[in-house]
Amino acid sequence: MSTDTGPRGRRSGGAEGRRSARLHAVAEKVPFITRTMTPLEVLSAEGLELIEHNAETILEQVGIDFRDPDALATLKAAGADVDGERVRFPRGMARSLVQATAPGEFVQHARNPANDVRIGGDATVFAPAYGSPFVRDLEGGRRYGTIEDFRNFVKLAYLSPYLHHSGGTVCEPVDLPVNKRHLDMVDAHMRLSDKPFMGSVTHPDRARDTVEMARVLFGADRLERDCVLLSLINANSPLVWDATMLGAARVYAEANQALLMTPFILAGAMSPTTVAGTTTQTLAEALAGMAYVQLVRPGAPVVFGSFASSMSMQSGAPTFGTPEPALVLYVLAACARRLGVPFRSGGALTASKVPDAQAAYESANTMQPTLLGGVHFVLHTAGWLEGGLTMGYEKFVLDADQAGAWHAFARGVDLSPNGQALDAIMSNGPGQHYLGSAHTLANFETAFYRSSVADNNSFEQWELEGSRDAAARASAAWRRMLAGYEPPPIDEAVDEELREWVQRRKASFPDSNV
């Protein structure tokens, strides 16, 4: 994109050399982000206590519907007030259950241990977008996703140094039968990437298949010891957990695997329009879901999830990147910290159909709270378009580039002597530029985050190169990435066993599209 006319680095020895080496180390690929700043708080402790108090009032007086007989029996046995499908929790019960046994943070292991991710504390983990039936690229436009698209996005996430996780349903492979596509999806995550990934949740049987495949990949006894699967369980808001989701959650919890218990809320439709009302309801729903998971298997890793969007009050359409869901995120991140469990929310969300200025503004407006609020697990970090209906190739590249920038931001301000640069300023003096100063030469390689898709050239140079906008540059980028893809090595015996297991399983029941 540009010629090398800038300053070139020289390595110096001694302290300067070690410093330089350290800077290179931090600029290298890391398995997850370690945040150095205190999360931004938008409510005082009193405000948060009020939200918590109201959530307990809802759990106690309204209750939550659990549309699953096993869950009802489990909750009743634990002391909840069960009336039909309605479960009312004595004040403090759900919270106590969660705090008693849910881990404050945990590691999700990848088949490549260098890619293990820590979920909780000061760590932030980026995963791609999830669940789109459509895909889009600049040349091909919008179309239904296929298993080839799915594999492409697994490859792109594998290739990005700034995505830590392979995700789950990165797009729906609608060319495969509904009741078997999970096998190919999990297979793709396991084989085409060596980053951690998510399990199927669309049916308890599919969750079981995921667990079995994980046992093949990681070894049967490993799952009792380690978390290797993290799966997304959505509440059916307001105040309902349904049978499919609870069934899948139970399978994973019994296998000691992690769950994102996530109320999915379009405020104004599935919750009140207000920030405080939406956070209160989300907290109540999540507490109930997490408490149930802890009853199924005390100590199973569980993450407090929130997906909240606003809506267009003209059309009823969901809207993204607006200020109100950003406030919801900040409040709920604080609630999760107070509860003592990891938090999932955020992402590069947008209602835009294409990777344009709307898409980027809206995405940034959610990613900023995601990082500044201290979200631990970020679904939808890259690729999301059109309210989640479409996974975009160019959007993926643009978002992943932004994810890279967050790595630099999260490191915070370097106050080492090299960072202070006092000697550099003292020896440089008024009116002298720093381009050739020893300090600049020692630091320039890692001084600033380098975007792979931003064009910072002169207008004339940009015009000469075709006046391409960000989407056009991103289109070239993902094609280049896929062309250079090579799969990570996999143990031959495991590869063979996995292949056989999937073939056998596929042959064991007929295709169906329900």
Add this chain to the structure above:
Amino acid sequence: MSTDTGPRGRRSGGAEGRRSARLHAVAEKVPFITRTMTPLEVLSAEGLELIEHNAETILEQVGIDFRDPDALATLKAAGADVDGERVRFPRGMARSLVQATAPGEFVQHARNPANDVRIGGDATVFAPAYGSPFVRDLEGGRRYGTIEDFRNFVKLAYLSPYLHHSGGTVCEPVDLPVNKRHLDMVDAHMRLSDKPFMGSVTHPDRARDTVEMARVLFGADRLERDCVLLSLINANSPLVWDATMLGAARVYAEANQALLMTPFILAGAMSPTTVAGTTTQTLAEALAGMAYVQLVRPGAPVVFGSFASSMSMQSGAPTFGTPEPALVLYVLAACARRLGVPFRSGGALTASKVPDAQAAYESANTMQPTLLGGVHFVLHTAGWLEGGLTMGYEKFVLDADQAGAWHAFARGVDLSPNGQALDAIMSNGPGQHYLGSAHTLANFETAFYRSSVADNNSFEQWELEGSRDAAARASAAWRRMLAGYEPPPIDEAVDEELREWVQRRKASFPDSNV
């Protein structure tokens, strides 16, 4: 953009009605943003003390060049160590001078008092971009700016409910002679808008002209009492204040008018590459400049300014929306708070040539720190493209829309009973949507920020309407705005006097392009 199929509001009486009225009031046009959150801190008090200590070391041991004999005399008389153009400040001297007399916050008055802005404290004021020689729109492409473009941007800022300020050189009217264009620029701000505005700084004589015109508009005695002009004085970093800027600053300070004393830094070229080094140098430069202003006229309003960008270490080009300048902003905002003066920084900055995803991502990445860091005066809120070389019509509309969203965010979380919405959740119950609930109907009109350019429609509807991206929609928006523009009323005698003054002044010296 969409049909009204969503819920419609009904006003109810009593508390609900008053609440509804209050919501409407806050959603209406406000003259500036009042932030309700504590600013985000990225450094501890110890870290900030270190930066301050180092800045004092630079002021004491290296010093700052003041390339103006009057300034040197003034600073020497005040006790600074003056050696040629070099001014060294005894440790703490500059800080003490600023803290002794500079106001912690002040009001800049507009000719319409409803548009007076508060600068400092919990207020944030949005002004358009400043200083571009080029303009760009979707149809006309990139071209040199003219006085017609200038007037268009003054009109657009006047028409936007989310820009609080008319700005200064919203673009360079390069069709006018260099030595007279300030007269037409100031005239446009005075006549086509009734929001506060900025003065000319390109020559002390032009600053004097601005002051004289303000005396005509506001009354000669008014300036002694009130701040009606706010002007941008850039340092010539590193560590230099030049004669033109100091001369203009002196004119305004003597007239008791406000100044943004702003080191303009491309880190790596005009400061060290590091965040701590850049903040240290900026603080030293700003302290020296502000101290001088306080010596010229104790109590003249002064704002600590910072413009800092990173650079591409491959090409040497400035880069925007990157993580390092965001950190610089957070640190310097904290330094300004500790010093006790208002802070200017931020804006919707980008290196992109067009209003694409790069432009929006980079702009959001600077506007987020701008608000969350607690910036008081925001130049470049709308329109900036191509590192400030170009003022974009579509970018202006997209940025101004984002400025609107910040009004909603800054209000924070409503914890009133209506905001808590506990009754709404209690009475709604599991599985029931909220679209028709009394609470939703009472709140929907002001529940969520409504973007004027985002498209949240279905893909099918969007396609039916021409598959327009954000830039295309923004193009229609600014044309619509300009077509509906009507100038604010102006007193006829003042109008006449102003016209005569400008004509007389223009006739008093020959045109020149230097």
